[in-house]
Amino acid sequence: MTFDDLVGGSVHDAAPGLIGWTLLLDGVGGRIVEVEAYEESDAASHSFGGPRGRNVVMFGPAGHLYVYRSYGIHWCANIVCGAVGHGAAVLLRALEPTQGLDEMRERRGGVSNRLLSSGPGRLTQALGITDLDNGARLTPPRFRLVPPDREARVVRTPRIGITRAVEREWRYVEAGSSWSSRPGRRAA
DNA sequence: CAGTGGATGCTCT
């Protein structure tokens, strides 16, 4: 399975399928251990109601980044999925840091390894992703996506921090990972 | 451990 095939299909296959892939930006990053799926028919999604304003990238080609500002302070990054015009994306919620830890620590203000990239806002800060990357293609030389070297076991839970469509269990976490945004809690 | 509240800017009503 290539990255293009994975993200080019349904976001509901791409989201769990991305667990275990390694994301690198200029050689800094790690294993994807937590994501959430969003799509157009989903009241919690920025793409709900069609392409307007900040969400237009979600309706573009798969394999590009959709970056938005969260709570006025943080950046959050998504991988656009599915066919052009469908408004689907996978929110990157946590990485297990594997490469460039010194650089991540510097960008994150010297926090512990556990907090380097375990959370959507932390992850973008650790990798240096900002709105300048909105719409960027996830291709070399800047970005690299490396397939899993072993099969990841994935568990499914409700999404975090939303108030609408809360009954949809579209959050996916690597089973047993201590690098998710809330390890040690329910369905980490 | 759990719970609360502040920071801060963009989108939508």
Added chain:
DNA sequence: GAGCATCCACTGT
């Protein structure tokens, strides 16, 4: 003017 796809510091067990 309200409401966020968040994080951190602080409080109280």
